[in-house]
């Protein structure tokens with residue numbers, strides 16, 4: 166029987182687990198209830214459970230047969246600080262927290278695959294089920310690596326998956342090479358000299374200079390980046406002043422930068438710093454720049470991308486797997502795991518329209534339970550293909 170038909174039998178289970186997790190969202194490093202559920206289910210399936218990596222991370226290990234090979238399958242556990250506006254029965258019960266990125270679905274479908282693999286055992290080798298905390302903003306994937314994930318649980322390759330609203334149900338997308346951008350943050354503090362607003366010549370205005378810096382930063386992409394390469398510099402905050410007739414002492418500008426390769430990322434960091442201080446200096450002020458590299462570029466290896474596409478094709482047919490899926494300037498902390506092990510990150514369609522088309526991080530988003538069957542089947546196929554019976 167095809168894997169997908171067997172996984173269909175777990176569809177209701179996965180939907181129930183997913184909806185329970187959805188109703189009880191937990192954010193970065195606080196995923197205790199969610200981790201308890203994951204650990205308890207893995208143990209019930211007969212899978213060895215290890216807890217505590219990156220605080221709330223859970224790693225399940227299932228070894229079958231004699232082969233000395235191992236692969237890792239990774240899901241994320243965390244929710245977001247978003248006030249849910251959905252009114253269905255499984256809506257968030259915790260005001261201000263919501264599974265708005267579908268990590269509830271990612272957790273449920275990896276559990277579904279674990280249940281299937283533990284029952285059917287049609288592979289030879291070791292599967293590591295990696296449930297990481299804090300994918301959003303706090304780099305739980307990096308912390309798991311720092312806590313020794315791949316030393317304690319060696320794998321040859323590691324695979325990740327994310328749902329994609331707008332991509333029809335039953336379709337997958339993946340690409341070799343850079344698939345998601347690096348994400349950096351910057352804070353520029355412009356130090357001037359406060360004065361009466363009616364006597365600007367007696368001060369040094371950080372607001373006007375800050376405004377020039379915001380405009381100047383637009384040159385990084387338009388004038389310093391090779392036009393055939395992708396980059397983003399977005400200013401997202403500008404804070405200064407408290408009074409209508411006072412020129413303040415300082416202004417603070419914050420934002421984020423994205424790139425699809427390391428050289429562009431390096432160039433952006435250098436240019437942001439240079440522009441901010443140069444413009445401030447030109448007006449007799451100073452600019453202090455804190456440039457914080459957060460998530461690296463996510464790079465899928467050629468070989469594992471092929472493995473990934475092959476497994477997806479076994480579930481939905483080769484015509485439903487886009488192997489040239491467009492890269493995005495969003496970022497993903499699975500990129501940290503891909504710095505330590507070769508692997509691939511695939512997209513599974515969350516559907517179009519009301520069912521699954523609402524964008525991630527929106528307060529009305531919901532993971533599409535129908536996508537879990539495809540996702541779990543993909544995981545199962547991947548294991549059976551990559552760790553074949555002798």
Ligand SMILES: [Zn+2]
Pocket residue numbers: 265266301525526
């Ligand atoms: Zn997200």
Ligand SMILES: [Zn+2]
Pocket residue numbers: 266267268300327
């Ligand atoms: Zn996500």
